Amino acid sequence: VIFSQRNDAINSDQIFSYSENFLNEIIDGLIKVKIKKIANPKSNEFDNKVKSLIGKNLEEKEFLDLVSQKDNEFKKRIFKLFNINRNERTKKLGENQSREIEKKIFLQSIDHNWKSHIQYLEQLRQVVGLRSYGQRDPLIEYKKEAFNLFEDLLNRLKNQFIGLLINIKLVNEPEENNNFSQKQKDKFKELSSKKIGRNEPCPCGSGKKYK
Numbered sequence: 650v651i652f653s654q655r656n657d658a659i660n661s662d663q664i665f666s667y668s669e670n671f672l673n674e675i676i677d678g679l680i681k682v683k684i685k686k687i688a689n690p691k692s693n694e695f696d697n698k699v700k701s702l703i704g705k706n707l708e709e710k711e712f713l714d715l716v717s718q719k720d721n722e723f724k725k726r727i728f729k730l731f732n733i734n735r736n737e738r739t740k741k742l743g744e745n746q747s748r749e750i751e752k753k754i755f756l757q758s759i760d761h762n763w764k765s766h767i768q769y770l771e772q773l774r775q776v777v778g779l780r781s782y783g784q785r786d787p788l789i790e791y792k793k794e795a796f797n798l799f800e801d802l803l804n805r806l807k808n809q810f811i812g813l814l815i816n817i818k819l820v821n822e823p824e825e826n827n828n829f830s831q832k833q834k835d836k837f838k839e840l841s842s843k844k845i846g847r848n849e850p851c852p853c854g855s856g857k858k859y860k
Contacts, residue, residue, distance in 0.1 A: 651759065659752075664755065668811060668814055671810060674807060675808060676724050682694055682698060699715070703715075706730055731814065734814065737819070762805055773795065
């Protein structure tokens, strides 16, 4: 499942569709959690999951307004946040480059989470034998927990990918820093071509004699 998904992403030019489908699934999951909150108003699970997804894109007042919306409006607003960030990237980089960025983020998320999943399975394999002391079959226990871990992997992958796309910001390097960097390069080039006597002041500016 993981490797076919990875290969599909590499060979596809429809990465925008991938992320939009994932966002749809995530929002549907959030709405289900929201229904649980109605039964248990003290639960913070819904609010925490929404905060985890949208990060610091909204002020506290805006956030409270968002989570209080009905399902359809809630879905529209999350998609609006997502599209605002994507449109900013596309405006700065162009559509092709914006697609490539989303693809790279997705592939990196897959690779990182898959490695973690393998480690979890190895840890499970090492300890699952202890279940036999409780009259439980270690193989059945391993299959059951491995399946749950895999479901968690898929959910974590989607949430991490979409969370990054909603929160990632492109920052242009200030021109002043570029100029400063070039000045440094010119200075180093000048110093490297200049012969410095043994007891002359050190060009590093320490005030000590050059040795």
